[in-house]
Amino acid sequence: MKKLIFLTFLTIGLKGFSQDLFDILENESPETKIITIATFKGTRILNGHSIENSPKKGLVFLISHRFGRINTGIDELYGLDQSNIRFAFEYGVTNDLMLGLGRSSFDKTYDGFFKYKVLKQSTGPNSLPVSVSMFGSAAYRTLKDFDPANEPTASQKMSYTAQILMARKFSPGFSLQVSPTYIHRNSVALTNDPHDILAVGIGNRIKISNRVSINAEYYYTLDQLSSFETTNSIAFGVDIETGGHVFQMILSNSITMIEKSFITESTGDFFGGDIHFGFNISRTFQMGKHKKGKLKK
Amino acid sequence: MKSIHILFMSLLLINVAQAQKKFITKKGFTSFYSHSPLEDITAKNHQVLSIIDAETGDIAISILMKSFMFEKLLMQEHFNENYVESDKYPKAFFKGKILQFSTITSGPQTATVEGLLTIHGVSKKIQTEVEITKNDSNILLIGSFPVAVEEYNIKIPSIVIKNIAEVVKIDFTLDHQPYK
Numbered sequence: 001m002k003k004l005i006f007l008t009f010l011t012i013g014l015k016g017f018s019q020d021l022f023d024i025l026e027n028e029s030p031e032t033k034i035i036t037i038a039t040f041k042g043t044r045i046l047n048g049h050s051i052e053n054s055p056k057k058g059l060v061f062l063i064s065h066r067f068g069r070i071n072t073g074i075d076e077l078y079g080l081d082q083s084n085i086r087f088a089f090e091y092g093v094t095n096d097l098m099l100g101l102g103r104s105s106f107d108k109t110y111d112g113f114f115k116y117k118v119l120k121q122s123t124g125p126n127s128l129p130v131s132v133s134m135f136g137s138a139a140y141r142t143l144k145d146f147d148p149a150n151e152p153t154a155s156q157k158m159s160y161t162a163q164i165l166m167a168r169k170f171s172p173g174f175s176l177q178v179s180p181t182y183i184h185r186n187s188v189a190l191t192n193d194p195h196d197i198l199a200v201g202i203g204n205r206i207k208i209s210n211r212v213s214i215n216a217e218y219y220y221t222l223d224q225l226s227s228f229e230t231t232n233s234i235a236f237g238v239d240i241e242t243g244g245h246v247f248q249m250i251l252s253n254s255i256t257m258i259e260k261s262f263i264t265e266s267t268g269d270f271f272g273g274d275i276h277f278g279f280n281i282s283r284t285f286q287m288g289k290h291k292k293g294k295l296k297k
Numbered sequence: 298m299k300s301i302h303i304l305f306m307s308l309l310l311i312n313v314a315q316a317q318k319k320f321i322t323k324k325g326f327t328s329f330y331s332h333s334p335l336e337d338i339t340a341k342n343h344q345v346l347s348i349i350d351a352e353t354g355d356i357a358i359s360i361l362m363k364s365f366m367f368e369k370l371l372m373q374e375h376f377n378e379n380y381v382e383s384d385k386y387p388k389a390f391f392k393g394k395i396l397q398f399s400t401i402t403s404g405p406q407t408a409t410v411e412g413l414l415t416i417h418g419v420s421k422k423i424q425t426e427v428e429i430t431k432n433d434s435n436i437l438l439i440g441s442f443p444v445a446v447e448e449y450n451i452k453i454p455s456i457v458i459k460n461i462a463e464v465v466k467i468d469f470t471l472d473h474q475p476y477k
Binding site for chain 2: 020021022024025026028029030032034037038055056058095172210211241242284286
């Protein structure tokens with residue numbers, strides 16, 4: 001008898017007469033795992049790579065510019081007379097793997113890279129607090145500034161970069177990334193220059209509207225070159241996104257746009273006015289056949 | 298004593314009977330289709346929650362915006378980040394009624410559904426025809442209706458106006474099973 005009373009009240013409790021339909025839906029909603037998207041808007045925070053990739057079959061044409069130093073004055077039109085460019089094609093082989101080829105006017109350098117998404121931040125069951133990507137690149141310097149009788153071998157013109165990019169989108173408006181970096185040069189200018197350089201980068205994004213965010217990025221170099229005086233790379237910028245374009249405007253003490261170079265070879269004193277204005281423009285083209293809507297009209 | 302026993306017994310039965318009168322689906326399907334001069338965009342969602350109270354014909358639908366799957370990942374990102382702002386408004390809701398529900402007999406037929414559709418935090422009254430198949434074991438709803446994006450305060454910048462339709466077509470297939 002007691003059991004029966006208990007059972008009756010239990011079922012009343014579970015399925016009350018006046019229970020709102022939305023309450024039932026709320027109770028019944030399965031916990032879905034949701035991958036965090038748009039930790040950063042583009043594949044670059046500013047100078048360096050973000051954890052973001054171009055999507056599968058997405059071909060990104062990226063044009064980056066860095067002008068001369070702003071403190072060169074009106075004679076140089078505040079640096080605008082001098083221009084450094086890197087253009088690159090970057091392709092999403094899968095949604096997790098991205099390959100790229102680029103060419104910088106500085107030192108006439110070619111670079112190739114891969115970036116692979118190892119872990120993705122998510123919410124729901126088996127959630128992950130951070131995203132992690134692996135980045136690797138090789139750069140080949142072709143500037144002929146050597147003695148013709150003493151041409152370095154192809155191998156001596158190579159430099160390599162490896163990075164672990166770790167990022168977390170703390171809120172819709174704030175993302176932070178930490179990027180431990182290892183750079184290796186096959187040849188160095190002076191014998192006491194290090195072949196191997198360790199650095200760590202930190203970058204963030206603060207979203208100020210749906211399409212605009214403010215970014216900052218800093219790379220701290222643990223080993224310095226000794227053949228010339230270098231500084232740590234620092235950059236501030238704005239991301240503006242419209243449809244398939246991401247437009248970044250940058251102020252940085254670095255004039256180059258590839259890792260081995262801006263991380264280890266920057267010479268400007270940002271707060272002393274050695275600031276380069278620059279921008280990155282990316283346009284994503286979706287490759288592959290686009291199926292027309294298959295839904296019934 | 299015996300009468301109390303019977304009273305509780307019947308209360309229990311009422312409860313069970315009541316429970317049988319709701320029909321639910323957790324894997325409902327909805328899609329939207331945007332046709333424009335430059336591009337056709339389709340997104341599909343197979344995780345729609347919907348419940349019908351068979352006593353009254355009341356219907357409640359809940360849709361997680363992040364469960365819409367697009368052909369292109371970049372579109373999905375733009376959809377969530379720029380248009381429906383799914384961090385701010387994670388779900389779309391429909392709260393309404395299937396009109397003259399009790400007069401609907403088994404077998405496919407047309408019925409009218411009306412109620413309040415909430416997308417992007419904006420609620421609008423809508424009315425649409427559905428094809429309904431009502432049995433003891435399931436209630437199937439199939440239909441489609443247009444949604445004018447602007448009415449829900451979703452702004453399309455002029456630069457992509459040729460890529461995104463101002464009115465998108467919503468299709469749905471909701472096969473409800475008895476709710477236990």
